[in-house]
Amino acid sequence: MxxxxxxxxxxxxxxxxxxxxxxxxxxxxxxxxxxxxxxxxxxxxxxxxxxxxxxxxxxxxxxxxxxxxxxxxxxxxxxxxxxxxxxxxxxxxxxxxxxxxxxxxxxxxxxxxxxxxxxxxxxxxxxxxxxxxxxxxxxxxxxxxxxxxxxxxxxxxxxxxxxxxxxxxxTIMHATDRVGGIRPSDTVVVQGSGPVGLYGVVVARAMGAKNVINFGAPDARLQVATAFGADQTCNIETTDNAQRAELIMQMTDGRGADVV
Ligand SMILES: [Zn+2]
Ligand SMILES: [Zn+2]
CATH class of the missing domain: 3.90.180.10 (Medium-chain alcohol dehydrogenases, catalytic domain)
Known part of the structure; x- marks a missing residue:
């Protein structure tokens, strides 16, 4: 050719x-x-x-x-x-x-x-x-x-x-490297549900995170995040910082996220 x-x-x-x-x-x-x-x-x-x-x-x-x-x-x-x-x-x-x-x-x-x-x-x-x-x-x-x-x-x-x-x-593989990897006990919060955020959900799940939480919008993106393995999603257009912090604390027995 x-x-x-x-x-x-x-x-x-x-x-x-x-x-x-x-x-x-x-x-x-x-x-x-x-x-x-x-x-x-x-x-x-x-x-x-x-x-x-x-x-x-x-x-x-x-x-x-x-x-x-x-x-x-x-x-x-x-x-x-x-x-x-x-x-x-x-x-x-x-x-x-x-x-x-x-x-x-x-x-x-x-x-x-x-x-x-x-x-x-x-x-x-x-x-x-x-x-x-x-x-x-x-x-x-x-x-x-x-x-x-x-x-x-x-x-x-x-x-x-x-x-x-x-x-x-x-981009996400590099970021995961920089945070020192993800362990099976980790709760990972991925902020954003654009392409990078959605791949972040996939990688956190594939690396064996205990909980994967995705904050983003709109709802259609959050549905993709769920399909990609997020345990919990939260729409940033309908919640405030305090509500999102509360959600993380509930899911981690008050310890907070291990990786953000
Ligand atoms: Zn690019
Ligand atoms: Zn060079």
């Missing part, structure tokens, strides 16, 4: 401006790079913030929004035979991938906080007039840079799950 030389992409021309469909160049694949056809892209709250300029000057315009996506391999550069787990990858396989970090700056090499890398190339808010142009999910094709870690999506995982997991689930 050969990737096309051009494709359509949805571009944010400047902050506070309406999106435009533009034709952009799909560059030839370099060693270590991969060209994918986007199979599914999902919308993150950050996409909205980017349109308002909230990430400037780190974000650039014009840019292709979208940093949660799944792409099918169309072309592979030399030296890209496996994903981060060592699983072989080939044409037609579905991938998710991370931003390109340099691995050499202070934040990459010393602090081990690559999301703070001073030389990174993001997807979804990089200048689409600079090579490799197609780096954002709301595009027909994307160029995965040689510095991006990639994960092959297992056959049993649908693309819409993998796409949203590539941002929201990853």
């Amino acid at each position: 050969n990737a096309p030389h051009k494709c359509s992409a949805t571009v944010l021309p400047d902050y506070h401006q309406p999106l435009e469909v533009r034709e952009l160049e799909v560059p030839p694949v370099d060693d270590g790079g991969i060209i994918v056809k986007i199979d599914r892209a999902t919308i993150c709250g950050t996409d909205h913030h980017i349109t308002l300029g909230a990430l400037a000057p780190i974000s650039k315009t014009p840019c292709i929004l979208g940093h949660e996506m799944v792409g099918k391999i169309e072309a592979q550069g030399k030296g890209r035979e496996v994903d981060v787990a060592g699983t072989p990858i080939t044409t037609g396989d579905r991938l998710i991938w991370a931003y390109s970090y340099c691995g050499k700056c202070y934040y990459c090499a010393v602090a081990h906080e690559p999301t703070l890398c001073t030389n990174f190339t993001p997807y979804g808010y990089a200048d689409s007039t600079i090579h490799p142009y197609v780096i954002g999910g709301f595009s027909q094709y994307n160029y995965i840079l040689p510095g991006c870690h990639v994960v092959k999506v297992p056959d049993e995982v649908p693309s819409h799950w993998a796409s949203s997991a590539s941002c929201a689930l990853r």
